[in-house]
Amino acid sequence: MFRVRNFSSRPRSAARLERELARIPDVLKEQVDRIAEAIIYLYTESRRLTKDQAAKHGLTGPQLTVVKILDELGDLSLSELSDRIRAQNSTVTGIVDRMEREGLVDRKRSAEDRRVVHIRLTDKGHKLARQLDFEPFSIFRHALQQALEPAELVQLLALLDKLARWVRREVEETAGARAKKRASNDD
Amino acid sequence: MFRVRNFSSRPRSAARLERELARIPDVLKEQVDRIAEAIIYLYTESRRLTKDQAAKHGLTGPQLTVVKILDELGDLSLSELSDRIRAQNSTVTGIVDRMEREGLVDRKRSAEDRRVVHIRLTDKGHKLARQLDFEPFSIFRHALQQALEPAELVQLLALLDKLARWVRREVEETAGARAKKRASNDD
DNA sequence: CGGCGATGTTTCGTGTGCGAAACTTCTCTT
DNA sequence: AAGAGAAGTTTCGCACACGAAACATCGCCG
Structure with a gap:
């Protein structure tokens, strides 16, 4: 499993990013x-x-x-x-x-x-x-509960969670590489 | 506020639906x-x-x-x-x-x-x-492709699509009920 | 022709939203 | 204890973002 060194691609990694994108059908x-x-x-x-x-x-x-x-x-x-x-x-x-x-x-x-x-x-x-x-984003929550089955909710969460974790890791990594002081404030 | 149940589009046991409406665990x-x-x-x-x-x-x-x-x-x-x-x-x-x-x-x-x-x-x-x-939101797309398997992508899309369709329908419905002049200009 | 509603754009006022700089207070080090 | 640096908040300048109102033009209808 390879990973992208630099998530926010600067010009240098453009070729690589494009190559990766091209591999996807x-x-x-x-x-x-x-x-x-x-x-x-x-x-x-x-x-x-x-x-x-x-x-x-x-x-x-x-x-x-x-x-x-x-x-x-x-x-x-x-x-x-x-x-x-x-x-x-x-x-x-x-x-x-x-x-x-x-x-x-x-x-x-x-x-x-x-x-x-x-x-x-x-x-x-x-x-x-x-x-x-009214709760903020309650419409959203309401929609989730109405539109999807419980099993689907679980599935959706798993996928989004995986995605979010990946992004978070990637962002922190490049932030670290850039030596930014931007601290990672987790939930 | 939110009238929901469209039995027509989702043939589902009434008991089950009511259970869902009544109380989500x-x-x-x-x-x-x-x-x-x-x-x-x-x-x-x-x-x-x-x-x-x-x-x-x-x-x-x-x-x-x-x-x-x-x-x-x-x-x-x-x-x-x-x-x-x-x-x-x-x-x-x-x-x-x-x-x-x-x-x-x-x-x-x-x-x-x-x-x-x-x-x-x-x-x-x-x-x-x-x-x-660089494309707008390309990072997003990139993340999707890197973080998830093809099969998972398909799954995720199906779930989000279902969700988005539900919301869209609901929004249009309540907008119509309020007799607002806001025309629905869809993609 | 002349009016009149519809359409396309801008103006205006207000409220986010961000990053850098200023400012105050705290904390640590020596 | 003095000073350096960190932490919490505000200020400032800018760029969205929206809705209502103003404005110009078009199209139609009589």
Whole structure:
């Protein structure tokens, strides 16, 4: 089992990548494209629907996610929140700014470590959270449960998991090769 | 909110379906969450890598996509381009603005219909396109081929396809029920 | 011909999303 | 204890991304 030294191909490895791609029969290439398309479709559609749902309560998509997470887990530091929603700190700062402006959350400097800021749902935020019949990406989950058999779910997870693990390993490897400081924050 | 059961398309024992609707075992719920997470991960990671690739040529992710599409298909109207990259016209206007500023494309008003604008790759744009060894989301495709066996690819596609079809049908249905003017423009 | 709805594009306002730089606080080393 | 460096957050500049409204043009219908 050979592996690709450099996942994100720079010009040097272009030939090699092309050689590898060429080895795959056209039928499979077709399948691969359709898989990619399906994943993209599922992701974007789910996001759009989440946004629609959020709009009904005067929220944006990410804001709804934050409300749900804080309601479920309690106060979180900004970094913890960033990890949860898989966004950069600078992005979350903006989201929290706007939510604070709307009176949904507030910030409280930590006593133990004065660098960290705890994000906390206000009463208004908690009230809103209780009204939300809705989990982020719940449409997605709902779809999974409705569209597939339990056995198929297990199968699908196994395949996606294998794929995700491969990508994760590959990304970390090239990140290491590039000597980037990008730490691997696993779930 | 979600009316689901289409008995017509899936002849299945009512008892079983009801059991599924009633309560999904926790084990499966867990699986469902992890599937969602995997898909989100794969999508965002692929996007990030595409962006990295584009940056090597002084482009952004969407701009790389536009260059590739125009190089392959020739001139397109802005609307056609929007359809291709699945974005709103207003979004593409901005992308084209910046690419025009960089001298990668230019706009030409159509003679037949003076409302439409043709987007065209400049020489510089074509030259750049030839340097790009890289297809949008090719990393994704590459990963699929490296990480999974052909048989697994087929399996994965079947499952995702089933899932995507279900979602598509559901979205169209609820969109129709809400009597929104949002026309379903399918591929 | 003249109006009028449909179509194609842009403008505007707002909200993500990212990376680099600035800033504050903590921690470790000497 | 001073200073170097790490860690947490914010600021800044940029590029999407979307929907609503403005604008221009087309097509049709009377």
